[in-house]
Amino acid sequence: MIPTLGIISPVLNEAQNIAPFLKELETCLGGESWEIIFVDDDSRDDTQQVVAALAEKRPNVRLIERIGRHGLASACIEGLCSSLAPYLVVMDADLQHDPRILLQMLSALRDGPYNLAIGSRYIEGGGTGDWSKRRLRYSRVATLVSRLATHQNEITDPMSGFFMIKRELFRETAYHLCGKGFKILLDILSSAKSEVRLIEIPYAFRSRLAGESKLSLSIALEFAILLLDKTFGRVVPYRFLLFVFVGCFGAVLHLTVLGTLFLGARISFPLAQSIASLVAMILNFTFNNSFTHRDHQLTGRKFLGGLLSFIAICSVGAFVNVEIASYFYGLSVSWWISGLLGALIGSVWNYAVSATLVWKRR
Numbered sequence: 001m002i003p004t005l006g007i008i009s010p011v012l013n014e015a016q017n018i019a020p021f022l023k024e025l026e027t028c029l030g031g032e033s034w035e036i037i038f039v040d041d042d043s044r045d046d047t048q049q050v051v052a053a054l055a056e057k058r059p060n061v062r063l064i065e066r067i068g069r070h071g072l073a074s075a076c077i078e079g080l081c082s083s084l085a086p087y088l089v090v091m092d093a094d095l096q097h098d099p100r101i102l103l104q105m106l107s108a109l110r111d112g113p114y115n116l117a118i119g120s121r122y123i124e125g126g127g128t129g130d131w132s133k134r135r136l137r138y139s140r141v142a143t144l145v146s147r148l149a150t151h152q153n154e155i156t157d158p159m160s161g162f163f164m165i166k167r168e169l170f171r172e173t174a175y176h177l178c179g180k181g182f183k184i185l186l187d188i189l190s191s192a193k194s195e196v197r198l199i200e201i202p203y204a205f206r207s208r209l210a211g212e213s214k215l216s217l218s219i220a221l222e223f224a225i226l227l228l229d230k231t232f233g234r235v236v237p238y239r240f241l242l243f244v245f246v247g248c249f250g251a252v253l254h255l256t257v258l259g260t261l262f263l264g265a266r267i268s269f270p271l272a273q274s275i276a277s278l279v280a281m282i283l284n285f286t287f288n289n290s291f292t293h294r295d296h297q298l299t300g301r302k303f304l305g306g307l308l309s310f311i312a313i314c315s316v317g318a319f320v321n322v323e324i325a326s327y328f329y330g331l332s333v334s335w336w337i338s339g340l341l342g343a344l345i346g347s348v349w350n351y352a353v354s355a356t357l358v359w360k361r362r
Contacts, residue, residue, distance in 0.1 A: 003060065005034035005106065006083030006167075009093040010075040015046040021093045022054060022061070028099040032106070035060040037082055038093065039075040042067055071295075076184040077177060080170055089164045090184060091119075096129075097162040098203040105164040108199050115169045116198040118155070118185065119162035125202030126157075156200060158186050169194060242292040243351045246284055254280040277318075278311075285310040293359040306358045313353045321346030 007025070011018075018038070025036065038051050040063060048065060055061040064078060076090050087109055091097040097119060105117035121128050128136055142159055163185050169192065176191040177184075189196065254276045261272035285307050289298055298306040325342025329335060355361045 001033070002084045002086075003033040003035045004085060005029070005032060005087050005089060005102070005164075006080075006085030007034060007036040007089040007091065008039065008076055008079035008083065009036060009091060010039045010041070010072050010079065011043065011047055011051075011093050012041050013043045013045045013047060014093050015043070015050045017094050018047065018050045018054065021095055022058070024095065024099050025102075028102055030103070032103070033060075035062060035083065035085065037062045037064060037079045039064045039066065039079040041070050041075055071180065073177075073184045073187055074179040077174065077179055081174065084167075086167050087164055088167055088170055091162045096206050098206060101201050101203050102164070104201055108201065109164060109166055112199070114197045114199045115166040116188075116196055117164045118157060118160050118198060118200045119203045120157035120160060120200035121203070121205050122156040123200050123202050127204040129205045129207060131205070155189070155198065158189055159183055160185055162203070169196070239292050239355070240348075240351050243288060244347055246287045246292060247347060247350075249287070250280040250284040253283060281311050281314050282307065284314070288354070289359075293355070293361070296359040296361065298359070309358045310354055313357065314350050317346040317350040317353075320349050 009021070022036070025034070038047075038061075040047055040051070042065070048063065051061065051063045055063060062082075064075075064082060066075060066078070069075075080088050080090070087106055089102065089105070091099070101119060105119070108114050108117045120126050128139070131139070139159065161183065165188070170188070172194050173188050173192045176193065177187050178191070179187070257276040257279050258272050261267045261275060262269055265272075267275075288310075289303070289306065321342040323342075324345045325338045328338040328341055333341075
């Protein structure tokens with residue numbers, strides 16, 4: 001029998017929170033039929049064992065174990081796709097999301113004109129709990145940027161990680177999702193092709209019961225990647241934009257090292273240029289490995305092999321850059337346009353070939 005509600009909860013090292021979370025769900029959902037799917041990104045504590053033990057006694061508890069795949073948004077997508085329930089919920093297992101509004105969400109979708117119900121911290125009746133002023137300020141800025149990216153100006157909390165969606169709306173949208181970052185709702189809102197009829201329901205964000213927050217610099221980076229993809233992805237791949245950004249940083253670094261060696265240390269220009277180029281290539285590779293291709297990150301011996309391949313590819317790219325720029329300059333095109341065209345074509349070469357050969361992307 002297909003349950004009415006399919007609750008998706010991405011987890012990472014949440015062993016102490018699973019049982020109390022399930023107990024709250026059982027209390028709040030009353031006579032409704034529901035299932036919960038925990039999507040675990042290879043936790044290092046006993047999360048998988050705890051879920052497995054509870055699943056032996058509760059047939060509505062399931063576990064998806066992901067090995068070698070990470071990311072909150074992609075975990076949510078896998079969990080949502082695995083449930084046949086007509087109403088799907090995404091919420092955390094750390095008890096920060098209040099399950100007492102689940103029936104209110106369900107009523108809005110089942111009896112009203114809505115196909116998406118969002119738990120909002122920023123409308124009357126909601127709250128952010130014990131957040132610091134700095135975290136609240138960051139959240140407000142991220143919310144403003146998200147509203148601009150999704151063109152959903154009426155929504156107060158597009159960054160919410162707590163929502164309920166009709167299965168048909170999710171299935172239609174699933175093919176267009178980026179799957180990057182940690183805000184699956186933002187991905188859905190900016191990817192939906194059908195009309196999104198949403199309602200926001202207030203709730204007070206609660207303190208985590210146990211474990212540690214997953215917020216980090218990498219989470220902020222993934223948020224930026226998601227915004228890049230949704231803003232420019234239809235025109236230019238977001239990875240190429242990151243690659244170019246890293247390249248611009250490398251160019252500034254190149255000039256800094258060149259000036260320091262040539263003007264400061266009085267090293268000959270050819271040697272200073274060679275050293276600066278090598279330093280820039282090494283750092284460009286390191287940053288691209290850590291950010292642009294972080295989901296295909298090279299480590300250990302593969303890092304060294306990838307670095308040598310990257311330097312070889314970029315050396316060819318530099319030759320292409322010079323040849324293209326010289327060709328256009330020979331056609332009486334202004335020097336700066338010629339240089340820009342050479343740099344652009346060289347960047348496309350470096351990006352496409354390194355992505356294919358170094359980070360093994362198709």
